[in-house]
Amino acid sequence: MREPITRRKFVKKSAVAGAVLAASAGRVFLVASRVLAASIDPAASRKFGASLKGRLVLPGDSEYESARTLWNTRHDKHPAMIARCAATDDVVRCVEFARKNDLVVAIRSGGHDPAGFSSCDGGLVIDLGAMDAIDVDHARGLASVQAGVHVGQLYSALGKHGLVAVSGSCPTVGVGGLTAGGGEGWICSKYGMACDNVLAAEVVTADGRVLRATSNVNPDLFWAIRGGSGNFGVVTRFGLRTIPLARVMKGSIVYPVSRCREVLRFCSEFIAVAPEELTLGISYGVPGPADQIFITICWCGDPAQGERAIKPLRSFAKPVSDDIRVVPADRGLIDSDDSSMPYFESGAFISHLADRDIETLCDAISGAPSRYSLEMFQLGRGVERGDSAFPLRTPGFNIDLVGSWRSAAERDAAAAWVDQRRKALEASSTGVYVNSLGDPGMARAAFGANYDRLVQLKNKYDPTNFFRMNQNIRPTVLGAQ
Template sequence: MTGNKRIQELRENLRGRLFLPEDEGYDDARKVFNGLIDKRPALIVRCAGVADVITAVNFARETDLPVAIRGGGHSVAGNAVNNDGLVIDLSDMKSVHVDPEKQTARAEGGATWGDFDHETQAFGLATTGGIVPSTGIAGLTLGGGIGYLNRKFGLACDNLLSADVVTADGRFLKASAGEHEDLFWGIRGGGGNFGVVTSLEYRVHPVGPVLGGELIYPLDQAKEVLRFYRDWSTTAPDEVRADATLLSGPHGPALAIMICYCGAIEEGEKVLQPLRSFGTPMADTIAPVPYATVQNLLTEVFRPGLLHYWKAGLFRSFSDEAIDAIVDFFAGAVPAPFAAVAIEQLGGAISRVGVQDTAFSHRHAQHSLLVLRMWQNPAETEANIDWGRRCYRAAAPFLEEGVYVNYVGEEGEARARAAYGVNYERLVQLKNKYDPTNFFRLNQNIKPAPESTTPVDQT
């Protein structure tokens, strides 16, 4: 690896903490959200500020150590850690500063959406963020960033005003519409391919109480409810995001529709009435609630440490045939808790941004699909992954080639290319400019030079 002298010099040059495998706290420091990931880095640098990030980048480059970047550590692929390399851990860098007059907020790269919402909601403000508070703001935004407010305010990356980035050569750059504009374009959907993002500045919006909660139906109503949901959601106003999920939970299989209406409550009641009056739901918990309540609806489901397998896509045709195929598979092979097939509502403000205006190109999709399987016993891993793959195959004929990059696991280069879509070649050129050695490669990787062949999806 590196000599003791070099490591001691590194430790002395840090304001934050350095973890080695023999150090107390190392095992906790290498844990990430997905309990399926069990990697052992040679070094973990828990940075206290930008200076530590620059020091860590320079050290890794000079010692030829592979690098992983940890913000929230929420990637299902486990890219926040590595084996025998260096982890640049931003988890102590989580300050959030809100300017209520300008309606902006700047947060450090280790902040989570829980941290961000806590500060912005004190002023009645918010921006599109992840649907689980433990998700890191940086990783979500760099991949595009869908969330409950995405139909009204666009993706998280559409609300990004600027970002501070440490590049592979140790430079500190500001990326915005007026500085390093090409880099600013690339980090809005291009993932962590271009540097360590140490802070992000967002536009925030007035967000008071929302209409939020769930409608829960028995599984035997799933097909008719999903057909109604599809037609209703496609014409719903921007203020609505409604996600429909087939799930096997502790109380058995069901269909849940999770609602967030961000607008005037009285108007929201009218908009939601047709959906709430359709079928015979077992439960209807929709009510005026603080935005943070909606953001916490899935906190227990996505608690860190469970083992996860995900497969995702974007609907080409959310047809009756697609609904039949997905429900028939789920009903015929309902596993033990927890499994889900989530259909997330997109469109609205997302679709009014040009395909090439940011690196995130999947602007036309109205609904996405996410197959999730979570379990606790490692002995059940093979069976659970097999269920996830079979479930995805049932839906695959109705999906397009593209995929939301933040949902991609270890699926091979072809899948990474599909995630970046029509903007891939432009992202390659940007990679050539800012990271020609592919120093930042533990991600859904964009190689610095075009490849002559495209490997087949490995999952």
């Protein structure tokens, strides 16, 4: 699992030179951003900032550095403006201002995007983080959730009512970005992806309109925003289906990593027949116990049935430890929070692990960088029932590869390890999960069979490619960026 990593001082001349160059490049971007911000009519900028219910942050402001910093510190971007929006009207004004002044726009919910799309150099960041209201409608089984809400906030608010919603597992991830790309979580094997549990949405489009999207109102937009990863507008509010669930079984069964092949073969067969109430993940890596492999489970049904269901996982070999227990759902559906760090991330989706895949995954331990994680997350039969732009509709494993570093000298090795393992899995892969892609320009791979339909909807809702800081679905009409 990912652990905190701090940058160390470089002691070799080459490393020092690299650090100096990186710092110099950062100063260049900062100066350029200040110049661009100043080049916009100052009166217009002041008027724009004054029109916001939130706050406009500019280079040189005291909060600029913290406001521009992304979760993946590999990306060091310097926007000309950061609009910390407080309401949907603010988002509309941002869209209008950016279009009038020909500014690139990036949308930020939680800032976790591994490819760095939630910021930009020299453009306008629409930061939704302050839009974090949650309203629960018990009668309708609905939670109205603004796009800046973090996953941990969502579970905590719903847990007070004995409810959950399908969402992610990292507490600081933004619900907006997570849901727009699909949204895997610990109950998705039964209830589908987060995007499949959206019942309504409020969307600001590229021309500044505020549209409602449901299965009956703008149904094509409703289909596209659930999995289309920000290509069609800024979703400012989601109506999420709520699920009565007060407790889950959660924890990990740990085996020696030397039994990696045995663990993967067994788990691959086990999930094929496991009940939908069970979602399973497998992880190993460094930092962390380098000699251990973790099978983590979440059971969202009756605990007595859960004990029977997971018994095979506890008995096919002798575990090192087992901490599975019944916990409140709002705690069980999240994992420990990671720390911000630089990393490369990519992956593959595989419906059934062939022997060659198991060999690739277990051999990945040798030759791995000093900091890495290999995580496999089960998407169960619940994903088959969804109808949205999210393309991964066959049960299987989403495999996530992360390589990080503590010094510039380790960066290339981390990137190469991720890329080599991803390529080795391509023969079995039937797609990739867009929220796990650290490389830009992989839209066709990310959206798979849905890509051509999404292009037609991009032509309709964003023909000039105004929203292009994403795994970009490029429109085919004239005038597109």
